[in-house]
Amino acid sequence: MATPRKLVTTSGQKLLIGREIASRGQGTTYESLVLDTKQKIVVKLFKKQFNTDNTRRRIEYLVRHRFSERCPIIAGPFETIADGTHLGHSAPYAEGNSLDQLLQKGSVNLVQAIQLGVALTHTVGVMHDENIAHGDLHSENVLVEVASDDVLIPHLIDLDNFNAPGQPPPDMVGQNLYLAPEQRQAIAAGKPAVPDIYTDRFQLGILIHEAILLKHPATGADHDEAAFHEAMCRGQWIHDPCNGGERYSALGGCPSGILGTELSRLFRRSLSLDRTFRPTASEWKEALQRALMRVFICLRCNGSFIADAYSFCCPHCKTPFPKIVIVAPAGRAIAIEEAAVSIGRDSLDGNPTVSAQHAIFRRRGPMTYVESRGRNGTYRWDGKSWVRLPDRTLIAVKAGDRLRFGELAVHLREAG
Numbered sequence: 001m002a003t004p005r006k007l008v009t010t011s012g013q014k015l016l017i018g019r020e021i022a023s024r025g026q027g028t029t030y031e032s033l034v035l036d037t038k039q040k041i042v043v044k045l046f047k048k049q050f051n052t053d054n055t056r057r058r059i060e061y062l063v064r065h066r067f068s069e070r071c072p073i074i075a076g077p078f079e080t081i082a083d084g085t086h087l088g089h090s091a092p093y094a095e096g097n098s099l100d101q102l103l104q105k106g107s108v109n110l111v112q113a114i115q116l117g118v119a120l121t122h123t124v125g126v127m128h129d130e131n132i133a134h135g136d137l138h139s140e141n142v143l144v145e146v147a148s149d150d151v152l153i154p155h156l157i158d159l160d161n162f163n164a165p166g167q168p169p170p171d172m173v174g175q176n177l178y179l180a181p182e183q184r185q186a187i188a189a190g191k192p193a194v195p196d197i198y199t200d201r202f203q204l205g206i207l208i209h210e211a212i213l214l215k216h217p218a219t220g221a222d223h224d225e226a227a228f229h230e231a232m233c234r235g236q237w238i239h240d241p242c243n244g245g246e247r248y249s250a251l252g253g254c255p256s257g258i259l260g261t262e263l264s265r266l267f268r269r270s271l272s273l274d275r276t277f278r279p280t281a282s283e284w285k286e287a288l289q290r291a292l293m294r295v296f297i298c299l300r301c302n303g304s305f306i307a308d309a310y311s312f313c314c315p316h317c318k319t320p321f322p323k324i325v326i327v328a329p330a331g332r333a334i335a336i337e338e339a340a341v342s343i344g345r346d347s348l349d350g351n352p353t354v355s356a357q358h359a360i361f362r363r364r365g366p367m368t369y370v371e372s373r374g375r376n377g378t379y380r381w382d383g384k385s386w387v388r389l390p391d392r393t394l395i396a397v398k399a400g401d402r403l404r405f406g407e408l409a410v411h412l413r414e415a416g
């Protein structure tokens with residue numbers, strides 16, 4: 001079909017069709033302009049065999065949902081094109097290159113990847129809240145714009161494979177690398193492999209895995225198609241750090257130990273064969289938001305990781321995190337061995353100015369914090385005078401610091 005120069009949408013908007021961006025699968029996409037407003041848009045025209053009543057109904061359904069107005073990072077269709085010859089839609093133009101290209105360049109750091117994950121899971125959640133599955137979540141259907149301060153903003157595109165109750169099913173299945181086990185098995189059995197919210201959740205897990213660990217979850221078991229199929233249908237996360245998964249670390253990307261307990265648990269669930277066990281987009285979003293607050297950098301190797309109460313060494317170079325010892329009068333020493341250690345009058349020397357539960361020391365990865373709870377306060381020597389620390393607030397401390405609980409002075413040293 002020859003490329004038209006101009007098209008009119010069903011609502012009467014005049015479009016100027018420009019450069020072809022891609023032609024594959026169901027249709028061809030063009031960079032285009034709205035003639036009146038000069039807004040830059042993308043027009044997708046479906047190939048002849050997809051120019052059907054069902055496709056038209058599906059496009060109109062998406063247009064009615066106005067996703068791009070509900071969530072600015074969804075570049076979903078906002079106008080229908082159906083002029084008798086052409087069937088297609090227009091959508092807002094999203095800036096940036098595909099997530100796939102970005103990840104191949106390896107130019108995404110951990111904080112950026114987590115931020116990207118937060119935005120992406122939010123977006124997918126907006127669709128799922130409407131009971132609509134995207135149906136084709138993969139790294140080429142996410143365009144990534146680099147905003148100021150190097151914050152990465154994803155744009156979700158290509159909603160054409162969506163599935164929603166009461167709508168004709170999509171004509172295509174999603175991208176092979178991202179298909180859920182039940183879709184793979186359906187295809188193998190010659191049955192339709194219709195996407196739904198549960199297959200989306202599976203695909204979302206893969207996308208987040210790629211963004212954060214810079215590798216697909218089947219990396220290490222993908223030497224041929226059969227091995228790949230088996231790995232994807234196993235219902236197990238082969239990179240699970242609690243199950244020997246770090247042996248795949250050498251195969252590129254980041255060691256799975258950088259994820260910390262909470263994200264690891266979500267990956268375990270997201271690859272599950274039990275569809276209902278897979279985390280929802282909002283569970284991911286909340287966990288990723290928490291992870292953002294727990295990113296640390298190893299002082300030895302500069303590797304970054306997410307640390308929690310259960311991390312005791314750098315997942316990259318395995319250097320143990322420093323362990324602080326509180327040295328009290330008369331040589332009494334309390335090592336901060338656990339994630340949280342409460343100290344008070346009994347554990348010190350019975351000093352009456354020290355409360356029964358005076359302070360809690362907390363370890364978070366390479367850092368140790370003190371949280372003051374005592375009536376008479378906790379102070380730190382700044383070289384000239386004692387400065388009272390705020391109550392019930394985590395304050396970073398280190399070996400060499402001198403602290404005072406009420407009237408009792410101690411100092412901190414490193415164990416070993």
Ligand SMILES: Nc1ncnc2c1ncn2[C@@H]1O[C@H](COP(=O)(O)OP(=O)(O)O)[C@@H](O)[C@H]1O
Pocket residue numbers: 021022023024025026027029042044075091092093094095140141143157158159
């Ligand atoms: N809203 C958009 N903004 C910018 N580029 C887009 C947009 N939608 C699609 N594209 C570009 O066109 C390509 C093909 O579009 P897509 O909708 O993914 O169709 P398909 O994957 O079925 O060919 C995308 O990979 C992307 O490069």
Ligand SMILES: [Mg+2]
Pocket residue numbers: 140141158
């Ligand atoms: Mg696409």
Ligand SMILES: [Zn+2]
Pocket residue numbers: 298299300301302303314315316317318319
């Ligand atoms: Zn390290």
